[in-house]
Amino acid sequence: MRRFLVLPTSRAGWGLFIAFVALVLAGIWPVIGWVNRATLVMGLPLLVVWSYVIMFACVAVMLVGNRIVERDDHE
Amino acid sequence: MSSAWPLVITLLYVATAMLIGLRARAGRSMNSLEEWGVAGRSMGPVTLYLLIAAGSVSAYTFMGAPGWAYSKGVAVFYVAIYLAYLALVAWYFGPKVWQFGEQFGHVTQASAIADRYQSPALGALSALVMAVGSVAYAVLQTIGSAYILFVMSGGQIPVWLGVLLVLACIAVYLYASGQRAIGRTNAFQGVLMLVVAWAVGLWAIHSATGGLSFAGVFERIAAEHPEFLTLPGAGGDMSFSFWTTSIIVSMFSFMPPVWTQWMSASSARTIRRSATWLPTYYVVILPMVVVGFIGIFSLPELARADTVVLEYAMQHLPVVLVGLLGAGTLAASMSSSEPFIHSVSLSVSKDVLQPLLKLSEGTTAKLARLLILPIMFLVIAPLAIAEPGSLVMILLVGLGFASQVLPAFIGMFLWPRASRLGVMAGIF
Numbered sequence A: 001m002r003r004f005l006v007l008p009t010s011r012a013g014w015g016l017f018i019a020f021v022a023l024v025l026a027g028i029w030p031v032i033g034w035v036n037r038a039t040l041v042m043g044l045p046l047l048v049v050w051s052y053v054i055m056f057a058c059v060a061v062m063l064v065g066n067r068i069v070e071r072d073d074h075e
Numbered sequence B: 001m002s003s004a005w006p007l008v009i010t011l012l013y014v015a016t017a018m019l020i021g022l023r024a025r026a027g028r029s030m031n032s033l034e035e036w037g038v039a040g041r042s043m044g045p046v047t048l049y050l051l052i053a054a055g056s057v058s059a060y061t062f063m064g065a066p067g068w069a070y071s072k073g074v075a076v077f078y079v080a081i082y083l084a085y086l087a088l089v090a091w092y093f094g095p096k097v098w099q100f101g102e103q104f105g106h107v108t109q110a111s112a113i114a115d116r117y118q119s120p121a122l123g124a125l126s127a128l129v130m131a132v133g134s135v136a137y138a139v140l141q142t143i144g145s146a147y148i149l150f151v152m153s154g155g156q157i158p159v160w161l162g163v164l165l166v167l168a169c170i171a172v173y174l175y176a177s178g179q180r181a182i183g184r185t186n187a188f189q190g191v192l193m194l195v196v197a198w199a200v201g202l203w204a205i206h207s208a209t210g211g212l213s214f215a216g217v218f219e220r221i222a223a224e225h226p227e228f229l230t231l232p233g234a235g236g237d238m239s240f241s242f243w244t245t246s247i248i249v250s251m252f253s254f255m256p257p258v259w260t261q262w263m264s265a266s267s268a269r270t271i272r273r274s275a276t277w278l279p280t281y282y283v284v285i286l287p288m289v290v291v292g293f294i295g296i297f298s299l300p301e302l303a304r305a306d307t308v309v310l311e312y313a314m315q316h317l318p319v320v321l322v323g324l325l326g327a328g329t330l331a332a333s334m335s336s337s338e339p340f341i342h343s344v345s346l347s348v349s350k351d352v353l354q355p356l357l358k359l360s361e362g363t364t365a366k367l368a369r370l371l372i373l374p375i376m377f378l379v380i381a382p383l384a385i386a387e388p389g390s391l392v393m394i395l396l397v398g399l400g401f402a403s404q405v406l407p408a409f410i411g412m413f414l415w416p417r418a419s420r421l422g423v424m425a426g427i428f
Helices: A011-026 A046-072 B005-023 B033-041 B045-056 B059-071 B074-104 B109-116 B120-152 B159-209 B214-224 B240-251 B256-263 B268-298 B305-316 B319-357 B361-386 B391-413 B420-427
Strands: none
Touching (some): A011 B074, A046 B074, B005 B120, B005 B159, B033 B256, B045 B159, B045 B256, B045 B268, B059 B159, B074 B109, B074 B240, B109 B120, B109 B256, B109 B319, B109 B391, B120 B256, B120 B361, B120 B391, B120 B420, B159 B214, B159 B268, B214 B268, B256 B319, B391 B420
């Protein structure tokens, strides 16, 4: 019988899945409401800094993902 | 503007792009869908990185985004976040699309949908729905291109002529070299945009504050207009729901050119490596948006927010930099419009006309190349010359249309039990 949803099958896969979901949640409401303040960090608005933190966190998570995929030879 | 330099530099860019696009063919025959459509699945990680990056940075980054910063504030940074999320989407889905496409010889998104659901009708329907969204996007970019030529020529090149000039340039190299032209020109345009954005941004900051730090700009905004630094922005209309829905709708808009870009990769690993570094390219947004913030106190009476960078550049920057800004903005709009024109032609030929008219592969390939001409000159040109509405709203309408096909992709990758009828119901 076919599965209902395609889900990760390893612990590393679940870890990546959770990291992806966390990244997405970090960029939308309600999290974005917590950084929605008119303060400057390193000369930039907090919301702008947060946006770039998310962008570079995406790079970091994908780098880890590459190691996992290539180690497990999922090509 | 009295100097001819900005127009000369902008036209020099157009000529260079055309030359690169034409040479991209390198003697290959373009009479197969695999070659003209997906460059024979040959692109390496660096070309793919610049292809996807330049394709996703459009005239919006050089005009619309600074305009939003000028009129609304930091709400514009939803773009930076959704572009980073698009890289995550490419990292996860791209290799699967590539493997599926390579195994079954797909060159279009709609062909993959037709195969997954065993329904050419669903493939054709998806192709048509996506074509509407893609044409909206190409119109938007063409308007941006024509406007740049209008400004850089001091009004000597009217919008209608600018539209025809830009489309004719794209038509020549797109017909000749297909996806290879898009790959090479986007690589050139991607580097040009990055250099121009930072050169213009830093020069503007220096002319506005006397230094090179962003802090000077934002400290003044914080003191005089703090409402620009938070949601819902200066106009009070950029709510959390706008921010959240715009990001989610945009990140799940699997536009056809993105699919074509993935299938142009030399391997699944290539896509993953390119996607990993893609968010680093989006530092290109920051300096342009900062010029929009500078406009808040330097150009308070601007009639049209979209023109803030150009107006500021023409008043405060040297003519050579104004010309480079024209070239960079034109690069942004052309690098985004050509993949959409290409994918509409490819998909309508392959997924609508081939099954309908029972055409051979060879005839379909020739038709795809020729179809760019009516798409450009009978659909995109008249719509662009008519100059409809706000640039950002057109972009969101295009992305909204594209997201209608989302149920098909969920069924392809995440939900094995999704059915043809379910997907059709989702689209309607």
